[in-house]
Amino acid sequence: MDKVGRDKLLFITNRVLIVLAVAAVLVGLYFDDWTAVLNNARILCFSCIGLE
């Protein structure tokens, strides 16, 4: 595959990944992942700090 062809493939792959990532964010926000992440991050993670 020549350079232009390679660049085209990489470009398209990159743009598709960006679209999929944005879509995943929107799907996650629809299922209220934001609140889940926020509430989980706010409470003190005992596992993280080495307490059982």
Place this chain on the structure above:
Amino acid sequence: MQRFWYWLAKRRTIIQALSAIGLNSYVTQSVTKGLPCPALNCYACPAASFACPIGSIQHIAGARHQIPFYVLGVVGLIGALVGRGSCGWLCPFGWVQELVYKLPIPKLRLPNRFNWTRYVVLAVLVFVVPIITRETWFCKLCPAGTLEGGIPWVIISADIRQMIGTFYWIKLGILGGFLAWMSVTRRPFCRWICPLGALWAPFNKVSAMHLSVDEDTCIQCNRCQEVCPVNIRVHENPNDSACIRCLACVRACPQNSISVETLNWTLEADRGTP
């Protein structure tokens, strides 16, 4: 544009310091902790302003048995834009590794073999084991959590100090082991362990920001590999999955053969017209 990247690369340490402060700035916690952090920064840090993406993935996938669309989407968006660039510019734990490496002791230069271990850590400790046990097993072992959360909390809270048990000392031992390793090898956690780096690594080949080597001017002096914090032969594989986009190679290349580019394609180029 290349002069901009060169100028920026000279100031990377300042940006890393500002990032460490910004990601742990405390004041915006009540709102921004719903945002996945663009680096591995433990949300147990008393001042953490963002949510650790790895901890969040384990919680949503493990404890809630749901697909972590939102977190994976944010991680994927960062990866698609800059690949592992966050590792090289924003990650406080990555910065700590670089600082500890500056200690004037003999160094152990390790090849990038067995880099696949970070994918094993990602699959097993971030997904499989948390889903089975409903517990955040990577967080239980993570040295970044000990450094950014465990030690500060033990210092500031008498209640937490009274709760210290065997597990805390095990975590401290893990952190100690990594600190020792970091002092002799460059960025060992990033190269062999970090699951967030493992998520971003495949994006290096297809991210919007990427490195390019001019093969006509490159003299293969290997200066790029000498300065590379993850020991990549940049002139052979500038977008290696281990690359953290620190741009040390861009600064070091005596021929200015390495450049930062954005993925670009135009219909005109495809048709062969100028």
